Amino acid sequence: xxxxxxxxxxxxxxxxxxxxxxxxxxxxxxxxxxxxxxxxxxxxxxxxxxxxxxxxxxxxxxxxxxxxxxxxxxxxxxxxxxxxxxxxxxxxxxxxxxxxxxxxxxxxxxxxxxxxxxxxxxxxxxxxxxxxxxxxxxxxxxxxxxxxxxxxxxxxxxxxxxxxxxxxxxxxxxxxxxxxxxxxxxxxxxxxxxxxxxxxxxxxxxxxxxxxxxxxxxxxxxxxxxxxxxxxxxxxxxx
Numbered sequence: 306x307x308x309x310x311x312x313x314x315x316x317x318x319x320x321x322x323x324x325x326x327x328x329x330x331x332x333x334x335x336x337x338x339x340x341x342x343x344x345x346x347x348x349x350x351x352x353x354x355x356x357x358x359x360x361x362x363x364x365x366x367x368x369x370x371x372x373x374x375x376x377x378x379x380x381x382x383x384x385x386x387x388x389x390x391x392x393x394x395x396x397x398x399x400x401x402x403x404x405x406x407x408x409x410x411x412x413x414x415x416x417x418x419x420x421x422x423x424x425x426x427x428x429x430x431x432x433x434x435x436x437x438x439x440x441x442x443x444x445x446x447x448x449x450x451x452x453x454x455x456x457x458x459x460x461x462x463x464x465x466x467x468x469x470x471x472x473x474x475x476x477x478x479x480x481x482x483x484x485x486x487x488x489x490x491x492x493x494x495x496x497x498x499x500x501x502x503x504x505x506x507x508x509x510x511x512x513x514x515x516x517x518x519x520x521x522x523x524x525x526x527x528x529x530x531x532x533x534x535x536x537x538x539x540x541x542x543x544x
Contacts, residue, residue: 413430429514456512
């Protein structure tokens with residue numbers, strides 16, 4: 306064989322052997338790293354999304370006062386007054402049950418139930434499926450919208466004589482037809498049953514309070530009355 310060809314053949318064999326040994330060393334080295342250093346290749350590593358948020362367990366229902374005085378002037382919606390669909394004809398003078406389809410015998414008196422921080426419930430919880438219409442329990446005016454950690458989506462309503470505050474909490478949403486300043490009649494749909502705030506996920510109910518307004522400038526606070534006998538008997542509160 307020509308000396309030049311023999312030399313070229315030796316060079317080719319040398320390059321092949323070097324490349325082969327390089328490949329073998331790569332795979333052997335990776336196995337050693339995996340075994341003794343626990344290094345995981347980036348393509349198989351589990352990367353945690355820093356923006357991922359774990360769900361926070363929602364506590365059991367806890368009562369809410371009419372409003373935190375610090376946030377008393379907060380309103381989530383100040384749109385102009387809009388027309389509201391008239392309620393069904395109702396000639397009874399007392400309060401009506403503010404959740405559609407609930408009968409008096411289905412109500413449970415939770416007014417004196419204990420809550421966290423040694424508090425009393427001071428309200429009645431009316432259970433109903435999610436999305437059930439919530440209606441004004443009496444004629445009056447919507448005076449405040451407020452979203453809070455405890456009450457979730459809420460509505461404050463003054464009665465027509467402005468002597469009593471009606472408070473509706475844990476709503477799924479408010480009715481689109483109402484706004485702060487809207488005058489409503491008993492039976493007007495103002496919202497829908499939900500589980501917002503600390504109601505508890507899936508614990509759909511309306512938290513309903515009645516209070517005597519002791520200071521018109523602080524309508525959100527006052528003396529609580531038990532709504533249960535008023536709703537069962539369909540009477541108007543005295544105070």
